[in-house]
Amino acid sequence: MKVEKAKGKLGILIPGMGAVGTTLIAGICAINREMALPIGSLTQMGRIRLGKRTEDNKPLIKDLVDLHPVKDIVFGGWDVFEDNVFESAFHADVLDKKLLEDLRPELEAIRPMKAVFDKSYAKRLNGTHVKERNTKMELAEALMQDIETFKEQNNCDRLVMIWCGSTEIYIEEGPVHETIESLEDGLRNNHKDIPPSMIYTYAAVKLGIPYANGAPNLSCDIPAIIELAKQTGSPIAGKDFKTGQTLMKTILAPGLKCRALGISGWFSTNILGNRDGEVLDDPDNFKTKEVSKLGVLEEILEPSLNQELYKDLYHKVRINYYPPRGDNKEGWDNIDIFGWLNYPMQIKIDFLCKDSILAAPLALDLVLFLDLAKRAGMSGIQEWLSFYLKSPQAPQGVTPINDIFKQQIKLENTLRYIAGEDLITHLGQDY
Numbered sequence: 001m002k003v004e005k006a007k008g009k010l011g012i013l014i015p016g017m018g019a020v021g022t023t024l025i026a027g028i029c030a031i032n033r034e035m036a037l038p039i040g041s042l043t044q045m046g047r048i049r050l051g052k053r054t055e056d057n058k059p060l061i062k063d064l065v066d067l068h069p070v071k072d073i074v075f076g077g078w079d080v081f082e083d084n085v086f087e088s089a090f091h092a093d094v095l096d097k098k099l100l101e102d103l104r105p106e107l108e109a110i111r112p113m114k115a116v117f118d119k120s121y122a123k124r125l126n127g128t129h130v131k132e133r134n135t136k137m138e139l140a141e142a143l144m145q146d147i148e149t150f151k152e153q154n155n156c157d158r159l160v161m162i163w164c165g166s167t168e169i170y171i172e173e174g175p176v177h178e179t180i181e182s183l184e185d186g187l188r189n190n191h192k193d194i195p196p197s198m199i200y201t202y203a204a205v206k207l208g209i210p211y212a213n214g215a216p217n218l219s220c221d222i223p224a225i226i227e228l229a230k231q232t233g234s235p236i237a238g239k240d241f242k243t244g245q246t247l248m249k250t251i252l253a254p255g256l257k258c259r260a261l262g263i264s265g266w267f268s269t270n271i272l273g274n275r276d277g278e279v280l281d282d283p284d285n286f287k288t289k290e291v292s293k294l295g296v297l298e299e300i301l302e303p304s305l306n307q308e309l310y311k312d313l314y315h316k317v318r319i320n321y322y323p324p325r326g327d328n329k330e331g332w333d334n335i336d337i338f339g340w341l342n343y344p345m346q347i348k349i350d351f352l353c354k355d356s357i358l359a360a361p362l363a364l365d366l367v368l369f370l371d372l373a374k375r376a377g378m379s380g381i382q383e384w385l386s387f388y389l390k391s392p393q394a395p396q397g398v399t400p401i402n403d404i405f406k407q408q409i410k411l412e413n414t415l416r417y418i419a420g421e422d423l424i425t426h427l428g429q430d431y
């Protein structure tokens with residue numbers, strides 16, 4: 001496959017410079033200064049097997065495909081708060097204060113542009129650093145202007161946009177999302193089913209910029225944007241970073257299923273106290289997250305095909321806003337399973353995680369792989385990046401894959417394909 005070289009500077013544009021966005025930016029600064037390692041990032045530390053097992057050839061992924069070097073990245077973005085990245089990271093309270101002080105000049109230099117925002121889509125947010133225009137289309141045009149100016153001022157060769165903004169209220173796909181024309185009409189007429197995140201998406205994809213969506217908002221998961229992405233040659237990937245509890249779920253559920261163990265109940269609850277938790281405390285915003293989190297078990301376990309094992313499975317997901325914990329989320333899972341002759345058993349998971357520490361490397365990988373896809377001439381939904389996503393987009397007519405091991409096979413084989421290497425099928429004794 002012919003891939004253009006990763007030259008010059010890559011601009012990463014982030015709508016929403018909160019906990020995840022600033023942990024990504026500060027992390028890259030620290031890594032570039034050799035103060036820390038990019039743990040959790042496959043593009044930086046992961047290896048991939050090539051050829052037969054007997055050949056023992058496992059290069060780093062970044063040595064197999066031409067990924068943009070992290071030292072040549074520049075960051076920009078938008079937020080509804082005026083805080084620069086240092087202030088926002090300080091407030092998010094994810095990273096050590098000493099580390100942030102060491103990186104202060106670099107972080108202070110990155111200031112968010114005025115956001116496209118409407119409080120009715122995230123009621124708990126009170127930001128004032130917001131653009132004012134008459135129509136949603138004018139807001140999209142203002143974003144496109146911001147993007148062009150950023151590219152020129154920072155002398156970027158290419159750009160990628162990644163949504164790290166808040167989860168918006170639940171919106172179902174409707175007629176306005178169907179075609180490029182209906183979406184553009186809706187933008188001109190301020191249609192209520194076009195939330196701010198979709199305006200950013202439209203602006204990026206219209207300009208041919210790869211776009212990833214780290215939140216469960218519809219955003220690029222509508223026919224109009226998928227079509228536009230094909231027209232403008234933009235690779236897209238959504239939605240919702242697969243980090244804590246859902247990561248565990250999509251690791252464990254395939255394991256139970258492959259041993260034909262039954263599951264009667266899966267209760268998942270979380271406490272977290274960051275701004276994300278505060279926004280999700282509103283029932284309309286939680287609904288968006290709930291839908292994103294609930295889908296995975298159904299697809300992995302296929303209860304309609306495996307009725308005796310999963311048809312009665314009761315799946316419940318809760319998120320509780322609990323300020324004392326900040327970004328240090330705790331996710332509990334109680335899993336009621338049954339085995340041979342219906343004998344019941346239980347599994348308990350207590351994952352004391354750091355939400356943004358898990359999300360930042362995913363954001364980096366998504367950005368670098370989308371940039372690779374763009375240079376390889378790939379456009380539209382990049383299903384091979386489902387590996388990173390809680391509610392992955394799939395082409396029309398097929399069910400998305402949530403099983404992390406199947407997602408990993410697809411990711412690795414796509415990388416082999418891009419690099420012109422043989423795909424690994426695991427057939428034959430040498431494989």
Ligand SMILES: NC(=O)c1ccc[n+]([C@@H]2O[C@H](COP(=O)([O-])OP(=O)(O)OC[C@H]3O[C@@H](n4cnc5c(N)ncnc54)[C@H](O)[C@@H]3O)[C@@H](O)[C@H]2O)c1
Nearest residue numbers: 016018019020079115165166167196215241243275276355
């Ligand atoms: N941290 C994780 O592990 C994780 C996992 C999956 C998904 N997510 C999602 O990623 C997103 C970011 O998470 P976070 O922890 O950084 O949240 P956060 O609240 O710290 O940051 C979100 C930022 O987005 C800004 N924002 C909201 N609407 C905006 C708009 N229209 N334009 C520009 N900025 C806007 C907010 O002001 C805030 O600073 C959330 O939607 C969250 O649900 C996070």
